[in-house]
Amino acid sequence: MLGRTLREVSVALKQGQITPTELCRKCLSLIQKTKFLNAYITVSEELALKQAEEAEERYKKGQSLGDLDGIPVAVKDNFSTSGIETTCASNMLKGYIPPFNATVVQKLLDQGALLMGKTNLDEFAMGSGSTDGVFGPVKNPWSYSKQYREKRRQKAQGESEAADCLIAGGSSGGSAAAVSAFTCFAALGSDTGGSTRNPAAHCGLVGFKPSYGLVSRHGLIPLVNSMDVPGILTRCVDDTAIVLGVLAGHDPKDSTTVQDPVKPFMLPSLTDVNKLCIGIPKEYLVPELSSEVRSLWSKAAGLFESAGAKVIEVSLPHTSYSIVCYHVLCTSEVASNMARFDGLEYGHRCDINVSTEAMYAATRREGFNDVVRGRILSGNFFLLKENYENYFVKAQKVRRLIANDFVNIFNSGVDILLTPTTLSEAVPYLEFIKEDNRTRSAQGDIFTQAVNMAGLPAVSMPAALSHQGLPIGLQFIGRAFCDQKLLTVAKWFEKQVQFPVIQLPELMDGCSSVFENEKLASVSLKH
Amino acid sequence: MWARAVWLTSRGVLGGCQAFATKANPQESGRITAAVIEHLERLALVDFGSREAVARLEKAIAFADRLRAVDTDGVEPMESVLEDRCLYLRSDNVAEGNCAEELLQNSHCVVEEYFVAPPGPCAFKAGSGTTEVNPWPYNSLSYYFQTGNISLPKLDEKEPFLHS
Numbered sequence: 001m002l003g004r005t006l007r008e009v010s011v012a013l014k015q016g017q018i019t020p021t022e023l024c025r026k027c028l029s030l031i032q033k034t035k036f037l038n039a040y041i042t043v044s045e046e047l048a049l050k051q052a053e054e055a056e057e058r059y060k061k062g063q064s065l066g067d068l069d070g071i072p073v074a075v076k077d078n079f080s081t082s083g084i085e086t087t088c089a090s091n092m093l094k095g096y097i098p099p100f101n102a103t104v105v106q107k108l109l110d111q112g113a114l115l116m117g118k119t120n121l122d123e124f125a126m127g128s129g130s131t132d133g134v135f136g137p138v139k140n141p142w143s144y145s146k147q148y149r150e151k152r153r154q155k156a157q158g159e160s161e162a163a164d165c166l167i168a169g170g171s172s173g174g175s176a177a178a179v180s181a182f183t184c185f186a187a188l189g190s191d192t193g194g195s196t197r198n199p200a201a202h203c204g205l206v207g208f209k210p211s212y213g214l215v216s217r218h219g220l221i222p223l224v225n226s227m228d229v230p231g232i233l234t235r236c237v238d239d240t241a242i243v244l245g246v247l248a249g250h251d252p253k254d255s256t257t258v259q260d261p262v263k264p265f266m267l268p269s270l271t272d273v274n275k276l277c278i279g280i281p282k283e284y285l286v287p288e289l290s291s292e293v294r295s296l297w298s299k300a301a302g303l304f305e306s307a308g309a310k311v312i313e314v315s316l317p318h319t320s321y322s323i324v325c326y327h328v329l330c331t332s333e334v335a336s337n338m339a340r341f342d343g344l345e346y347g348h349r350c351d352i353n354v355s356t357e358a359m360y361a362a363t364r365r366e367g368f369n370d371v372v373r374g375r376i377l378s379g380n381f382f383l384l385k386e387n388y389e390n391y392f393v394k395a396q397k398v399r400r401l402i403a404n405d406f407v408n409i410f411n412s413g414v415d416i417l418l419t420p421t422t423l424s425e426a427v428p429y430l431e432f433i434k435e436d437n438r439t440r441s442a443q444g445d446i447f448t449q450a451v452n453m454a455g456l457p458a459v460s461m462p463a464a465l466s467h468q469g470l471p472i473g474l475q476f477i478g479r480a481f482c483d484q485k486l487l488t489v490a491k492w493f494e495k496q497v498q499f500p501v502i503q504l505p506e507l508m509d510g511c512s513s514v515f516e517n518e519k520l521a522s523v524s525l526k527h
Numbered sequence: 528m529w530a531r532a533v534w535l536t537s538r539g540v541l542g543g544c545q546a547f548a549t550k551a552n553p554q555e556s557g558r559i560t561a562a563v564i565e566h567l568e569r570l571a572l573v574d575f576g577s578r579e580a581v582a583r584l585e586k587a588i589a590f591a592d593r594l595r596a597v598d599t600d601g602v603e604p605m606e607s608v609l610e611d612r613c614l615y616l617r618s619d620n621v622a623e624g625n626c627a628e629e630l631l632q633n634s635h636c637v638v639e640e641y642f643v644a645p646p647g648p649c650a651f652k653a654g655s656g657t658t659e660v661n662p663w664p665y666n667s668l669s670y671y672f673q674t675g676n677i678s679l680p681k682l683d684e685k686e687p688f689l690h691s
Contacts, residue, residue, distance in 0.1 A: 099629040212608050226607050252622075255615045256607070324593045331587070335571065342572075344642045346633035353645040357572070364573045373573045374580060378587040380571045381563075391591055396604030398597050403605060438587060455608030480608070 002026055003501065006185040006239035010067045013059065020059065020070030024052035024114050027072040031116065031183045034507060037139045039168075039177035041077045042085050043117040048072065051114045058112065067242050069112030074178040074187040077118035078125050079105050079230070080219040084115075088221055089133025090123045092341050092348045092367030102219025103251045104188060104230045111246050116184050119174030122437075123369050125190055125223050126334070128198050128444025129432050130173025132371050138173035140166035140203060140426050141181040146503035147469035166426040166470070169199030169444070172231060176203040179233050180502060186243050189231040192223045193326055193441070194421075194448025196231025197460035201421035201473025204462040204502060206490070208232045208240045209448075211481045212455035213258040215244075216251035224333040225256075227452040237491040240459070241265040244483065258481075265484050270492040273309040279414035280311060283319035284447055290424035292466050297420050300463055300474050303496055304418070314414060316405040319450065321398055323442050326449040328382050328395035334372075335379025341367060371437040403454040410479045416489050419447050421460040421473040447475060457483040459490045462499040471499070559585055 001009065001018055012018050031043055055070035064070075075081060078088045080098035087093045101109065109115065122132040130138035142148050143166045152164060168177045172189025176199035179187045189196035191209040200207020208231060215230045222228055230247065234240045242265075249262040280301055285294065305311040343349035343363030350362035368376070382391035409417065423443055432440065451458040457480070460473040476493070478486030559581060567584075568574050575581050627640055636643040 096633060099626060099633075213612075250615070252615070252617050255617075256609060257615070258609070258612060259615055318597065321594060321597050324590060327587070328591050328594065339572075344634065344644055345630070349635040355646055356644045359645050360572045361574065365576070368573065370580070373571075373576070374583050374587070376571045376573055377567055377575065377580070377584055380567050381584060381588065382591065384563075384566070384570075391594070393604050394594050394597075394599060395591075396606060397599035397602040398594055400602055400605035401597065401599070403608065436583070438583070438590075442590070453608075 002030060002182040004185075005236045006071055006234060006242060007067070007236075009185060010069075010071060010242075013070045014064065016059070020052040020055035020114065021049065023070060024048050024072060024116075027116055027183050030181070030508075031178075034141070034181045034183060037141060037168075037177045037181060038120055038136055039138055039174045039181065039183065040074070040117040041087055041089065041120050041135050041174070044081075044084055044115050045117075047084070048114045048116050051109075051112070055112050055114065065110075065112040066246075067111075068108065068246060071113050071186070072116045072184040073108055073113045074116050074119050074175055074184040075105055075108075076121055076125075076172050076175050076187070076189050078121060078190055078221045078223075079118075079188060080221065081105055081115070081118065084118060086118065086221070087134075088124045089121050089135055090367065090369070090372070091134050092364075093221075093346075094134070094348065096347050098219070100219065102230075103216035103253060104247050105219065107246050108188075108243075116178075119172070119178050119187060121174055121195075122171040122371070124221070124334075124338075124372055125171040125192060125195055126371050126375060126441070127170045127437055128194065128441050129167040129429075130170035130177075130199065131167055131429065131433060132170075132369065132437055134369065137429055138168040138170075138177050139429075140168040140173075141177055141504060141507075142166060142203065142426065142470055142502060144504055144507055145469065146505055147465060147500070149469075151467070151469040165429050167202065167429050167432045169202030169422070169426060171195040171199075172207075172233065173199045173203075175233050176200055176205055176207070179203070179205055179235060181504065181507070185234070186239055187233045189233050190220055190223070190228060191231035191452065192228050192449075193330065193445040193452050196233060197421050197448050197458060197473070197475060198444050200233055200460045201462070201475075202426035202471065204471030204473075204499065205460075206232075206234050206237050206240050206462070206494075207421075207460040207473070208234075208244065208487070209451065209458045210244060210248065210483055211457045212452075213256055214249075214262070214457075214481065214483060215247045216249075216254040216257050218251055218253040222337050224330050224452075225337070226329070226333065227449075227455075229452075237459075237461075237487055237494050238267060241267045241484075241487050244487075248483075260481070265487065267484070267488050267491050269495075270488055273304060273307050273489075273492060276304070276309040276489065277413055277415050278304045278309050278311045279314035279409055279417045281316045281319065281409075281417055281419060282313050283316050284419045286423075286446070288423050288443070288446075289420060293420045293422070293424060293472055296463055296472050297418070297474060300493070300497075301418060303493070307496075312414070314409050314412075314417070316402075316409065316450070318398065318401045318405050322402050322450040322453065323446050325395045325398040325402060326445065326453060327438075327442065328391050329399060329453070331375045331379035332382050332392050332395075333379070334375045335377075335383060338368070338372065338376050343367075374438070399453050402450055406450075406454045406456060406477075415479075416486060417477040419475045419477065421447060421475040423447075425466045425468065425470040425472055451477055454480075456480050457486050459486060461490050461493055461497075463493075463497055465500060559588075 079102040175187035180203040
């Protein structure tokens with residue numbers, strides 16, 4: 001039952017094959033069993049069971065609230081949840097209990113979803129590995145998969161277990177691990193420069209970043225206000241569409257949500273892609289791209305072409321400056337956003353009471369990790385009066401050029417862009433931490449952050465397993481507010497590639513039903 | 528304004544990177560002078576804490592410098608991707624509130640309906656560079672307030688940090 005998609009389990013609930021309480025208990029028990037993944041910071045067991053009971057009552061009376069009623073979900077720990085600790089994986093917010101729900105959380109709860117817990121991340125969502133949070137790194141469930149283990153056994157003998165442990169990607173790595181390990185059916189991430197799509201690619205999930213302005217940011221603890229969006233992580237595209245249908249729309253509490261009316265996101269099954277034009281941005285073919293991802297990318301393009309779509313090479317000339325531009329804008333907005341954490345009204349407060357300022361400084365020293373402090377300092381440097389024009393305003397100008405690159409491509413008749421999501425598959429944790437956070441973020445976000453600067457919708461789709469038996473994701477990018485069309489194309493792709501389900505036999509002892517709908521590894525991209 | 532005091536106090540209280548922040552820095556590159564470091568620490572209210580952190584900033588700047596190669600003549604800066612749309616403004620009516628109790632619960636130090644901060648901005652004499660650490664001296668509050676009131680610089684005062 002746990003291995004089913006959200007849509008499937010929703011049908012099972014409606015038909016009474018399982019009750020919300022049974023489903024909730026199964027997920028809670030799996031959360032316990034997979035504790036070592038470090039996917040959750042807080043497990044809200046009591047609340048989830050109470051919600052499950054209420055959902056059960058509704059089902060009994062035939063008054064279910066809809067597709068999400070009784071469905072276990074998880075939420076990244078940078079969304080405010082009323083009465084539940086919200087930490088951003090930082091000492092600064094340990095023990096902080098928000099008095100309100102983020103709009104997206106409230107919308108899920110209003111639909112009857114069960115909140116299983118709050119998921120792990122890089123501190124304040126700054127990172128691309130989920131390795132830099134105060135609660136420790138998230139482990140990628142694929143580290144324990146049959147697919148990966150078998151390949152490892154053939155290759156290396158005697159290497160320690162730790163050397164095998166892979167990063168989940170980030171910063172929404174906890175959300176990705178939670179969905180990937182079947183502990184919930186959907187999870188909220190956040191996406192500022194790729195934080196939803198990156199872990200989705202590493203964990204073999206659908207990771208969706210909506211158009212900026214489509215989904216409310218109210219209650220999402222901000223990183224970069226002009227780029228942040230809530231993201232959705234699920235095991236299939238239809239599930240993403242269900243969740244998006246619930247989340248999308250204007251929020252009076254977020255003035256940057258657009259007021260256009262939103263219809264439910266029903267995805268038609270594309271039967272032919274004849275009229276579709278897919279653009280392949282040539283600048284995304286960088287030397288650092290692994291040969292395996294590159295060949296998978298071109299096979300995916302071939303897949304569209306052979307199905308009758310027009311596939312053309314396109315140019316986004318400012319791509320190589322995009323990650324630099326992002327770096328300047330991100331740190332600058334971070335410097336400003338993080339000013340709110342001063343120890344007075346909420347969050348950590350140091351013991352030093354010499355003066356208000358000494359208290360501020362010591363609080364922030366104790367509360368933030370090196371990465372956050374480093375970004376605050378860089379941002380303040382770029383915002384100095386003498387640097388403002390040369391760095392911050394310069395970056396804002398480059399941002400326009402990058403956004404215009406996309407507009408020009410879409411105006412030239414291209415419907416969807418197809419790119420890699422990440423440079424390579426997930427790397428081992430010990431390998432990952434050899435480089436500092438800034439370098440890793442620049443690598444991890446290389447293909448994803450331009451989309452945030454342009455406000456476009458994008459989705460990372462699991463495409464195939466690498467030779468090592470690890471997921472590789474490809475990214476589809478759509479025109480602003482054409483989220484539905486983007487997901488429709490993604491759904492067609494999903495159907496073609498039949499990405500294999502993760503096999504976790506050791507973890508799932510006694511949960512054999514997890515794999516009742518297991519698909520065989522028929523990876524059409526890998527002939 | 529308060530940045531001055533905090534820099535001074537953080538030097539002492541946090542024992543941050545006084546040595547290389549205040550003395551001539553052998554690692555000092557063209558841009559990251561000791562003065563810049565001090566200035567940033569005061570603005571950011573976080574200290575560098577180590578040479579590595581300064582090196583990290585230098586790398587971050589070198590990375591950002593790549594933008595210089597882009598021709599942006601005549602390009603308008605972009606602040607928001609929604610610049611072409613009207614921003615939603617709700618009507619100016621009170622829609623929620625009366626939640627002081629709830630909000631105060633997340634603070635470590637409150638009295639009645641007030642957040643309590645330690646004594647004001649200039650607990651340390653500007654320029655004294657003192658590293659003396661005092662506990663919150665309730666019995667000498669008057670001293671702190673007095674000093675604070677007297678030496679508060681004006682908001683528009685842009686004078687460089689007095690460092691004697």
